[in-house]
Amino acid sequence: MRQEEREPVLKIENMSIVFTQYDRGMHQTELPVIRNLDVEVYAGEMVAVVGSSGSGKSLLAHGVMGVLPYNASMGGRITYCREELTGKRMEKIRGKEIVMVPQSTAFLNPLMKIGPQIRKGRKDEESRKKLRDIFRRYELKEEVEKLYPFELSGGMNRRILISTAMIEKPKLVIADEPTPGLDLKVAKRAMEHFRELADMGAGVLVITHDLELALEVADRIVVFYAGTTIEEASVQDFEKEETLRHPYTKALWRAMPKHGFQYIPGTQPYVKNLPKGCPFAPRCSQCTGECSKEIPYRTVREGKVRCIYAE
Amino acid sequence: MNRRWYIFILKNLIRIVLLTVCISIVTFALMKASPIDPLQANVGQAALGSMSQEQKEKLEEYWGVNTPPVQQYLSWAGDFVRGDMGTSLLYRQPVTKVIAVKLSNSLMLLAIAWILSGILGFALGVISGMNRGRLADKLIKGYCLIISSTPAFWLALLLLMIFSVWLHIFPIGLSVPIGVEASGVTLADRIYHAVLPALTLSITGVSNIALHTREKMIDIMESDYVLFARMRGEKGWRLFRYYGFRNVLLPAVTLQFASISEIFGGSVLVEQVFSYPGLGQAAVAAGLGSDLPLLMAITIVSALIVFGGNLTANILYGLIDPRIRRGGAEK
Structure with missing residues (x-):
């Protein structure tokens, strides 16, 4: 397996993100939005972090990029190409080696034309040519360079956003929810663009709520529940329920339309009232008293799982 | 395109007429109700x-x-x-003539204060907003809050005391030197006499513009597109120039033209303190002396100038903002 041969491009260990908030006057509370997050991305590989909305997925991207809001603090360790990714190092490579592709064109400057915006104002012939090549690749007309973001059609948006990543030479691409509100065909095409980036040698981390779509293009799936990574599995593991490890992942599998659309009662707990130990415990049929203790993230059948009963 | 302009002009003409009618009725009623x-x-x-x-x-x-x-x-x-517009009862001259003289006196004052407070306010607001929470922001914010809670006339008295009475740097009042023939008054004389009142108006005008610009700047710095720009490695001057400045310019234009009314309003009190024979002082004299034709005319002229300012902002908006310029042209 290539995981053993090579070092990962990005390795996130035990990441936690805590928000400090004021509620009721001067009383400060801490919201642990993310705890125990572990992800690894290798070069040429596409990893999908899958979780339902409100699980803190987008913050993962902001945390790695070092652009968390001022009232958030991050713990854990991020390693990029063998070295620890400190804030200082990130400043240097942000937007060059590590790029992020946002959710929508609301992330583009409304008063800057598309061309200069993708080129970040660079005017040299090389970056102009590069952009023309990218546009040709994505079947965008050259005139699009002169449009403002509000003039883009829905179909162009995705391609414009991914162009901002293509114009750099990224070793790591983080895509935050790249398919919101898109119809299946367009969404699939958008995901394929990211697959192409991975095939060109970059490590791609896609953050999404769409498990089915992720299964079609990604190599590995990391399942995210209430701010915690609870399982890491290869795409092949999702062919059968038995090859999956965590009860929540299995529940997700059963909830897929082709596997019977079954759902389990209850909702993902809010960060303020997380149970001790396993966050899924209140909804789990296998739950015992042991589940309220610290649950280790362990390797089971070449994948990883945060459940003491998985085997 | 042409049709849009016709409708735009027509709409604003109707607005001007309605505004004039309403303002004149209210002014007249207030005058009649005054004791x-x-x-x-x-x-x-x-x-x-x-x-x-x-x-x-x-x-x-x-x-x-x-x-x-x-x-x-x-x-x-x-x-x-x-x-x-009738004859002024106090000055015993046609109102148009009185207003022409007073307005030309005030205009320099208002223009200096308007430009100065606009540029300074914008710069301070931008610096403050870009450095939110840091020392520069705290200093600027503190200054603005103190100034905006200071009455303009009080500040005028303070400056008068310091610079005219104690330091003898600037004249104590009026718009021209005393004892000099009208033909002998130079532009330098006029500017010299306008410095203190203009300064007062600028200082008070700055805080408002700076605080508003600061808010806008903070909104922009917290926007998704600045977040994404930062993720793309943009920072410092480039982040300001391409992302902050362009986007804050639009609200700044509105703010600048809307501030005409505040400068105008402030000039009434400030001119009084400096005995500056401008439109503001004439308004006070007309009000206290029941000079109905003059007061009506001054009110309407002021309203029209303020209206003109807002209208200019609207038109400029359409020229600057591509979403209005291009978006409108398509349809």
Whole structure:
């Protein structure tokens, strides 16, 4: 397996993100939005972090990029190409080696034309040519360079956003929810663009709520529940329920339309009232008293799982 | 495109007319409701006591004391529509002439204060917003809050005391030197006399513009597109120039033109303190002296200038913002 041969491009260990908030006057509370997050991305590989909305997925991207809001603090360790990714190092490579592709064109400057915006104002012939090549690749007309973001059609948006990543030479691409509100065909095409980036040698981390779509293009799936990574599995593991490890992942599998659309009662707990130990415990049929203790993230059948009963 | 402009012009013409009508009615009603007796205010109690009944009646007729308000308003409105703003009762000159003189005096003052407070306010607001929470922001914010809670006339008195009374750097009042013929007054003289009042207006105007610009700048710095720009490695001057400045410029334009009204309003008090013979002082004199034609005309002229400012902002918006310029042209 290539995981053993090579070092990962990005390795996130035990990441936690805590928000400090004021509620009721001067009383400060801490919201642990993310705890125990572990992800690894290798070069040429596409990893999908899958979780339902409100699980803190987008913050993962902001945390790695070092652009968390001022009232958030991050713990854990991020390693990029063998070295620890400190804030200082990130400043240097942000937007060059590590790029992020946002959710929508609301992330583009409304008063800057598309061309200069993708080129970040660079005017040299090389970056102009590069952009023309990218546009040709994505079947965008050259005139699009002169449009403002509000003039883009829905179909162009995705391609414009991914162009901002293509114009750099990224070793790591983080895509935050790249398919919101898109119809299946367009969404699939958008995901394929990211697959192409991975095939060109970059490590791609896609953050999404769409498990089915992720299964079609990604190599590995990391399942995210209430701010915690609870399982890491290869795409092949999702062919059968038995090859999956965590009860929540299995529940997700059963909830897929082709596997019977079954759902389990209850909702993902809010960060303020997380149970001790396993966050899924209140909804789990296998739950015992042991589940309220610290649950280790362990390797089971070449994948990883945060459940003491998985085997 | 052409049709859009016709509609735009027509709409604004209707607005101007409505505004003028409403303002004139309100001003007139307020004047009539004011407890000031024009005879007592302008002739004085002592002089009034020594006058014969006949003289008093003549004066009452001059000041329009016994004419029914509605008839008075209508006759004023009739003249106004024909372009005759009447004769000032205090200055005994055509109102147009009085306003022309006073406005030209005030204009330099207002223009200096407007430009100075606009540029300074914008710069301070941007610096403050870009450095939110840091020392520069705290200093600027503190300064603005102190200044905006300071009454303009009080600040004017303070500056007058420091620079004119104690330091003797600037004149104590008026717009031209005393004892010099009108033909002998140079531009330098006029500027010299305008410095303190203009400074007062600028200082008070700055805080408002700076605080508003700061808020806008903070909104922009917290926007998704600045977040994404930061993720793409943009920072410092480039982040400001391409992302901050372009986006804050639009609200700044609106703010700048909307501030005309505040500068105008502030000038009334400040001119009073500096005995500066401008439009603001004339407004106070007309109000206290029951000079109805003059006050009506000053109010309307001021309203039109403020309206013109807002209209300019609207038009500029359409020219600057591609979403309005291009978005409108397509449809």
